[in-house]
Amino acid sequence: MLKGKTALVTGSTSGIGLGIAKSLAAQGANxxxxxxxxxxxxxxxxxxxGVKVGxxxxxxxxPADIEAMMAYAASTFGQVDILVNNAGIQHxxxxxxxxxxxxxxxxxxxxxxxxxxxRLALPAMKKANWGRIINVxxxxxxxxxxxxxxxxxxxxxxxxMTKVVALETxxxxxTCNAICPGWVLTPLVQKQVDAKAAANGWSxxxxxxxxxxxxxxxxxxTTPEELGELAVFFxxxxxxxxxxxxxxxDGGWAAQ
Ligand code: NAD
Numbered sequence: 001m002l003k004g005k006t007a008l009v010t011g012s013t014s015g016i017g018l019g020i021a022k023s024l025a026a027q028g029a030n031x032x033x034x035x036x037x038x039x040x041x042x043x044x045x046x047x048x049x050g051v052k053v054g055x056x057x058x059x060x061x062x063p064a065d066i067e068a069m070m071a072y073a074a075s076t077f078g079q080v081d082i083l084v085n086n087a088g089i090q091h092x093x094x095x096x097x098x099x100x101x102x103x104x105x106x107x108x109x110x111x112x113x114x115x116x117x118x119r120l121a122l123p124a125m126k127k128a129n130w131g132r133i134i135n136v137x138x139x140x141x142x143x144x145x146x147x148x149x150x151x152x153x154x155x156x157x158x159x160x161m162t163k164v165v166a167l168e169t170x171x172x173x174x175t176c177n178a179i180c181p182g183w184v185l186t187p188l189v190q191k192q193v194d195a196k197a198a199a200n201g202w203s204x205x206x207x208x209x210x211x212x213x214x215x216x217x218x219x220x221x222t223t224p225e226e227l228g229e230l231a232v233f234f235x236x237x238x239x240x241x242x243x244x245x246x247x248x249x250d251g252g253w254a255a256q
Pocket of ligand 1: 010011012013014015016017034035036037058059060061086087088089109110136137138139180181182183184185186187188189
């Protein structure tokens with residue numbers, strides 16, 4: 001379905017980003033990966049699906065890096081048809097204890113990076129009259145949790161940005177939507193499970209049960225593969241008129 005298209009997925013060397021990249025690649029899209037840590041493993045996983053794979057190591061907290069990444073994607077693949085703004089970090093602390101440099105980093109990586117990548121991707125998408133911008137927000141873009149002030153602010157912000165971009169592209173073949181996962185067992189969440197286990201003297205299993213039990217009625221993690229399939233749907237012709245939604249896949253979290 002996506003043969004000949006190019007998808008750039010930020011923060012795609014791990015977790016949800018890698019899952020979405022693989023789902024889009026399975027539909028034939030060439031992929032530009034981004035993120036830190038092991039690069040060769042994720043590149044090989046995507047290449048195995050028979051598409052072209054590029055990589056740019058932009059730090060999504062740095063606008064100049066994002067410009068370089070978008071220029072790399074355009075010069076290597078022609079243009080970015082599908083932009084998935086996914087890179088994100090977390091920091092957990094009460095507001096009065098929240099380190100200002102962590103606030104700045106979370107806002108830069110989880111919110112401002114999506115603005116920069118979007119503003120740079122839009123002109124070519126509008127010219128082609130086809131494009132998909134998918135923002136990986138969170139259920140924390142819809143509801144709040146204590147001790148996540150920067151994350152919740154950034155995720156509510158990206159849901160707002162999704163709506164603005166959807167309105168500005170409403171009469172074109174470009175759409176912009178957000179995905180709002182509940183808990184997904186990635187390194188970002190495993191750190192929170194580990195912190196709970198350490199603070200309460202719990203096993204990993206008990207800490208996981210408690211984490212899910214507090215928020216997620218299904219008591220199940222959403223998987224990167226399931227989120228990838230939602231991204232594929234947003235890219236399909238059936239989703240041509242799905243614009244500005246913030247679609248939760250959260251085991252009933254936001255229904256409470
Ligand atoms: P993860 O830690 O597994 O992956 C994060 C990715 O972002 C990695 O590839 C990492 O290298 C990259 N990254 C981090 N900082 C970066 C930077 N400055 N520049 C470039 N890349 C950077 O996390 P994940 O759980 O897969 O999270 C992905 C997205 O999904 C985030 O936006 C997160 O907020 C969101 N999300 C996650 C969950 C969850 O439960 N895991 C739930 C809702 C939303």
